[in-house]
Amino acid sequence: MAKKSDSKSLYENLSGELRRGALVLAVLAQLKTEQYGYSLKQALAEKGLEINEGTLYPLLRRLEKQGLLKSDWRVVDAKRPRRYYIISDAGAEILEHLKQDWQFLIGTMDKLL
Amino acid sequence: MNPEEMIDGYIVEVGSLLPKKGREDIQRELRSLIQDEVETRAEASDRDVSVSLVSDVLIEFGSPEEMAVQYRGEKYLIGPRWFPLFQMVATIVFFVLTAVHLVAFAVSYWGIGAVNLFSPGRGLVEAYLQAIGISFAIITLIFGLLERYYGSDFAPEIETEAWKPTMIQPADDPDRINRWEVITGVVFSILFVGAALIFLAPKGILGWVITDAFRPLLPLFVASVIADGVVSGLVAWRGRWTTLLRWLDIGQSAFGIFVIYRINAVPQIVTVTLFNQVLHLALTIVLIVMTVLLVIKIGKQLWLWYFGKSWPSKSLPNFKMS
Structure with missing residues (x-):
């Protein structure tokens, strides 16, 4: 039988996996308007999705590398330069497909659970 | 160490675990993100930016190893913990083998007589390429095994509790x-x-x-x-x-x-x-x-x-x- 700590760790791993895919969807949806890293984190948190910095910021770079986001460095409020991200055309197209998949998945899972 | 030095030290440590390509850009962004977080918290709590505030933020960002793992992506044969050492060993072995073969060539050429560099199975060029290939394979295998058995010690869920920002060495510490x-x-x-x-x-x-x-x-x-x-x-x-x-x-x-x-x-x-x-x-x-x-x-x-x-x-x- 699995120990309590093993079971907790297993739950955390599975829960992490479950969230991972949804995070991409949430980030893409949120970046229809331009945001820098910290403002995006805040915006997601305000809507109830708390994301660890070590997960969110590297994710932004990965999505940009995949061509789903665009970014550039700018000084907006006379503070230091910040990197601003926005969804790309390819990202917007994929977001639409992902949204449909998400709706379908929710419907299916509702029936299953 | 002051707050700025702590941030610098953290950024340098993360950078040392990342490949050169894109490293500087990641470090620049990381610094901007940490500063955003620190300043917002300082304003919200009406506190000055202090070592303890920066320390709190860095704990949430995670240890330099965790951060580097996330930036590098999760699929790798040799992870950030071992990669710098792997790179260094591979480079040293490459130069040593090159030097040894150049010496061998010089000795053969001037001491014994010209060697046929391209004779199949015997030429020095072939021996050199073979030595490089085998050495690289062995080094990769050794580091791949180290990653397999010891790399996970630095996986995010384990490292979070062990790492403390006080472990950061100042970036310009002589x-x-x-x-x-x-x-x-x-x-x-x-x-x-x-x-x-x-x-x-x-x-x-x-x-x-x-x-x-x-x-x-x-x-x-x-x-x-x-x-x-x-x-x-x-x-x-x-x-x-x-x-x-x-x-x-x-x-x-x-x-x-x-x-x-x-x-x-x-x-x-x-x-x-x-x-x-x-x-x-x-x-x-x-x-x-x-x-x-x-x-x-x-x-x-x-x-x-x-x-x-x-x-x-x-x-x-x-x-x-x-």
């Missing part, structure tokens, strides 16, 4: 060392001395290459390499540079120069006359480089002693806008 680099240096010194003793002994495989005039200097040469290894070992054991260790390092460098000078003064070092000339030229270049490095080391030490701070050579990324 006493900062990279322990792994130093340990690798010691290991290579041991391997080098071992190889020199085995191959250059009177009955060794390459024993015939060195002359009787040079042979008495061999123990001195081995002693200088051991001295280098001992100082590196002490630095690794201590975990940082100290004034005594710096002067010991300067002493062993000076001893190394003296030994190379003595060897270079021997008219016939190796039995192959033409190679002997190449060797004298190489040793002269080594002497010049070592002397310049020694002068720099002494200069840095005197600077540190006089001004109480390090030579202004911080390797922090340029955070200006691109």
